[in-house]
Amino acid sequence: MINLGVIETRDKILAGETTCESVVLEYIQKIKSSKTNAVLEVFADAVDLAKEMDKKIKSGFKGKLAGVPIIIKDNILVKGKHASAGSLILKDYIAEYTSTVAQKLIDAGAIIIARANMDEFAMGGSTETSYFGKTLNPHDLTRVPGGSSGGSAAAVAENLCAASLGTDTGGSIRQPSSYCGMVGVKPTYGRVSRFGVIAYASSLDQVGPITKSVADNALLLEVLSGADINDETTEHLQVEEYTNYLNQDIKGMKIGVVKQVDNITKGLDTEKNYNDIKTFLKNNGADIVEIEIPHLELVLPVYYIIAPAEATSNLARYDGVKYTRRSEDAKNLEEIYKKSRTEGFGSEVKRRIMLGNYVLSSGYFDAYYNKARALQAKLREEYLDAFKNCDVILMPTATGEAYKLGAKSNPVDAYKEDIFTVSANITGLPCIAVPYGVGPNNLPIAMQFLAPHFEEKRLYKIADFVEKNKEAK
Amino acid sequence: MISIEEIKHLEELSKLQFSEEEREKFQKEFDAIIDFASQISNADVDSGKSFIKTIKMQDLREDEIKPSLPQDQVILNAPSKKKGCFAVPKIMD
Amino acid sequence: MNYDVVIGLEVHAELKTNTKCFCSCKNESGNEPNTNCCPVCVGLPGALPVLNKFAVEQTIRAGLALGFEINKTAIFERKNYFYPDLSKAYQISQLVKPICINGSLRVGEKDIPINRIHLEEDAGKLVHANDGSTLVDYNRGGVPLIELVTEALQEPHIETADEAIEFLEKLRQVYIYAGVADCLIEKGQMRADVNVSLKPKGSKEFGTKVEMKNIMGFKSVHRAIQYEIERQRDILDDGGKIEQETRKWDDDKGISFTLRTKENSQDYRYFPDPDLLAVEIDDSIIENVKNTMPMLPQELKNKYMQEYGLSEYDADVLLQFKHVSDFYNDCLSGYNQPKTVCNWLTTEIMARIKTETGAGPILISKQNLIWLMKNVDDKKINRLSAKEVLSQIWGTDLNAEEEAKRQNLIIDIDTSALDGIVKQVVENNANVVSQFKETGDSKILNFLVGQVMKETRGKANAGDVMAKIKDIVNS
Secondary structure, eight states: OTTOOHHHHHHHHHTTSSOHHHHHHHHHHHHHTOSSOOEEEEOTTHHHHHHHHHHHHHTTOOOTTTTOEEEEETTBOOTTSBOOTTOGGGTTOBOSSOOHHHHHHHHTTOEEEEEEOOSGGGOOSSSOSOTTOOOOBTTBTTBOOOSSTHHHHHHHHTTSSSEEEEEESSSTTHHHHHHHTOEEEEOOTTTBOOTTBOOSSTTTOEEEEEESSHHHHHHHHHHHBSOBTTBTTSOOOOOOOGGGGOSOOOTTOEEEEEHHHHHHHTTSTTHHHHHHHHHHHHHTTOEEEEEOOTTGGGHHHHHHHHHHHHHHHHGGGOSSSSSSOOOTTOOSHHHHHHHHHHHHSOHHHHHHHHHHHHHHSTTTTIIIIIHHHHHHHHHHHHHHHHTTSOSEEEEESSSSSOOBTTOOOSHHHHHHTTTTTHHHHHHTOOEEEEEEEEOTTSOEEEEEEEOSTTOHHHHHHHHHHHHHHGGGO | OOOHHHHHHHHHHHTOOOOHHHHHHHHHHHHHHHHHHGGGGGOOOOTTOOOOOEEEGGGSBOOOOOOOOOHHHHTTTOSSEETTEEEEEOOOO | OOEEEEEEEEEEEEOOOSBOSSSSSBOOSSSSTTSSOOHHHHTOTTOOOOOBHHHHHHHHHHHHHTTOEEOSEEOOEEEEOOOTTSTTSEEEEOSSSOSEEEEEEEETTEEEEEEEEEEEEOOOEEEEOTTSEEEEEOSSTTOEEEEEEEOSSSSSOBOSHHHHHHHHHHHHHHHHHHTSOOOOGGGTSEEEEEEEEEEETTOSSOOOOEEEEEEOSHHHHHHHHHHHHHHHHHHHHTTOOOOOEEEEEETTTTEEEEEEESTTOOOOOOEEOTTSOEEEOOHHHHHHHHHTOOOOHHHHHHIIIIITOOOHHHHHHHHTSHHHHHHHHHHHHHSOOHHHHHHHIIIIIHHHHBOSSSBOOOOSOHHHHHHHHHHHHTTSBOHHHHHHHHHHHTTSSOOHHHHHHHTTOBOOOOHHHHHHHHHHHHHHTHHHHHHHHHHOOHHHHHHHHHHHHHHTTTOSOHHHHHHHHHHHHHO
16 A cells, blocks of 8 residues: 555545555554654654544545645644754744644645654755754665655655655755655745745745655645635635646647756756656657746855845744743853754754845845845746746756765755756746656656746646656657 | 954854854855855846735735634743743843 | 934834734733734744734824825835844834835924834733743734834924924824824833934034933933933033934933943844735725824814814813813714813813823713703703712713702792792891892802702702892892
């Protein structure tokens, strides 16, 4: 059972071929023997909830996710359960309320069985910055699973759950999906509620599904999407049935390839896969259209200014006063602040807090923050212009396959890994990472497609086609 | 190059405290990061123009009371609490 | 040396709304600590602010009441600093595009220009316990607050402590009458920051500003300003320089002391709050607020004086408290005698409600008071008896008419009976009457009237009685 995806699991449970309880028990068993450290905690009530679900199903319940065991990232709140965002400072924090996304999963019949490891406060691309230890890539235990949703991606790849939720601020769903061979989607900004999700950079964060198949992903996003009265930035647009866009032909579909991306890709491990998929798409009747995003190469500095600026403010609330761990040495208020935060945050988080304060402080604000915001607007415009000539845009997800643990210790080198992923966050566009071939070490590599705002259906259409036909070439 | 004084100022704004060693290490890393971020300085964009998403005032939240959290939930995770409040050592101002 | 004094004001007022600025918790004071709190106002991880439409509307109303322009797009920013009363370690406020810009308020003969009114959230409350700890209560955290800032660069300025207080009192009245805020000073619902600078008389260049924050009560504001003017004058006269700083006013000692100097002034690192969208305010909203604006103090004053013929003094007394002028307006709709009603309100009612710090509620219904006033005017009850009834029924559910009847105070004695009593009294007091005949002393006449009134148990009209006595005596 545990090698199955969301839809198959649900259908087997609904058909009475197995029970939610037995599936959940099987997963819990598997988590216990896992060597990847993908999971931080199995929730104590998972089996009880599964039993209740079996009763509910018996009495006719047919939720879209009926009985499906799901793991959530450690920054998504469920009332009464720990959520620590991979940080010491929130080690003992118990959520006082439930996030909208978790509630939607529960309402659809899913069983949230565990929480997954992540880079501390989602800052990182390898899950090595977690206070709770590194997560290993299930395909090669000497390598990183990617990040920051490394635990979520590894958990699905290792069959510790049917699917998982991650969050994506600069690629944190898509890059680990690529490293772990999974399908990951960063929805349009405003498609999914952020209420109850521990913020990294509010204007860029989105929750999205990590799944074994495109179809599973489409189904999960149907459940997660929609306006939320608790999140002003969610869009009041009707949610589409993304699963209706599967199994379609892509003849005549216009695939944009970005000139600047072609240049950057030259010489990278991902180049072969990128070129192969272009040929594949062309052979299957799609049109490859060359487009330009003139400011593409500035997307990284723009991201590494805006994200830390928001993060520094978002993380100021972890101050040792209300709910975070308080330093035992603190004798007065100033020490509560400084010692609790100095002890509680890891070095990457501190670096980004400092950087955020630098770009926001008087004297630098215009040169960095304001300039970055202006460039963000420019990039958005350039992408929207590009979409006048194509239906989706194709680009690699990562520069190559999963790298060795500890290989990217220099911060700037690590930041440069995000070159293909941050565009979607900076522009708010939806983006899917779908596996396409392997790298030099036989490890998975994914390609990305971007679509115009709220056109996730195009992503599912093309990615589903790629997934189902790639073997045929 | 960012000065040690500037780093100390950032620590103050961030409510963080580095040791001398950490500060020096940080100085080197930070310089590389600032260089990296400074790539945007030559870009030909008008600094005043940013993308701003708007909402019509009519669509804002109605002024209707909803239940608050029970007090014990509000202070559930407090590292120190007294009389239904979060507690800190006495503040002198 | 002579100096020009320039005084700037920043005034915070808590808006009257059902819910807080960015969450649906009750906007109410006086509850158990941390009971009007939710993930948003406690700044829990993952909580997001959602702007209250009515708070924006109230801010627009405050702005329109003071002649402000309303920005078509309003933006909310984060003001970042650490303090335990600030749950998120940032306050959601407005910097670049506040809701209201460019208004003014008349003080004496000057229209004091006001730069802006913006909407922001209040902080929680800190209580210093006697066990060496400080307790944090977030019930007030997130309550909508409007901040008004006077324009520093434009003439005319507030120049004296008296003008500053007049500004604050007028502003308070406008807010109360517009219905945007209750402004209860003792509850901290209205608070002022003051800045003072001096420059040589006639000089175009401004002096160095010194700021004083969160002074409680207008009297203290007055004292603090006076003190600061004197302090700066002394320094300048001695050839010294004023340091740019923030000072704290100690009302008990009557002095202020340095809180923060310019060197350690805070860098708030304002930036647009990414959790909130910019608000578009269209003309239809502004029109609607304008059309539903309650009568403001100046309009009412004009009406009272021009339409009703009240003196400026009386108009001011009525307008000093909104519930009094509301009651006045209400009474007029049932008994259209502006002067009579004014008379009763400014004497009998005011005497009963006036407290040291303000005015309490009016504990008589409009119907009862109207009955009393009307029946005095119709000579159905004596003024003295009416006051007696007013005292009896004040703060009770009793009915004026029933009470007057129960006490037999209605004037219903018939003419022949009254004539008999008058005749009797004149006969019984023959000496006094002859004295009156000689001297014409009105005291004696009043004594006789009093005797008659006593006999009738106040059920006769004093004027009638006096006429009757005069008739007999003079016949």
